[in-house]
Amino acid sequence: MAPLSIIVTVKQVPDTNEVRIDPKTNSLMREGIPSILNPEDANAVEAALRLRDEHGGTVTAITMGPPQAEAVLEEVMCLGVDRAVLLSDRAF
Numbered sequence: 001m002a003p004l005s006i007i008v009t010v011k012q013v014p015d016t017n018e019v020r021i022d023p024k025t026n027s028l029m030r031e032g033i034p035s036i037l038n039p040e041d042a043n044a045v046e047a048a049l050r051l052r053d054e055h056g057g058t059v060t061a062i063t064m065g066p067p068q069a070e071a072v073l074e075e076v077m078c079l080g081v082d083r084a085v086l087l088s089d090r091a092f
Contacts, residue, residue, distance in 0.1 A: 004057030006048045008081070010041040011063055012072040037072050042079075049080050058082040 012035040020029045048059045061076045063069050064087040073084035 001055055004051060004055050006051060006057060006059045008041070008044050008048045008059060008061050008076075009063065010045065010061050010072055010076055011038045012036070012065060012069045013038045035068075035071070037075050042076075045076050045079055045081060052082075060085065062087065064088070 014028065014030055014033045015036045016039075018033050020033070021027070022029050045059070045061065051057075052059050059081045060083040061073060061081045062085045063072055067086075067088055069088070070086050073086055077084050
């Protein structure tokens, strides 16, 4: 079997333990709430790393967001991802 090239999309989301809703607008209040790696995306990264370890290849994580979304890429690099890509543009 040829080495795998695995791509995992990850996203920075508000910490669900600290989410608050504005009672007037029923909107999510993001101010002052830390962002974390989406827990489901962390599971996907773990599965991708297991596949890579079993079959060889590379794992690339991709996220889209503002420059501060780079923090989530740094986190997945620490987990063992080989490459990380941030797509950031005002057009998004």
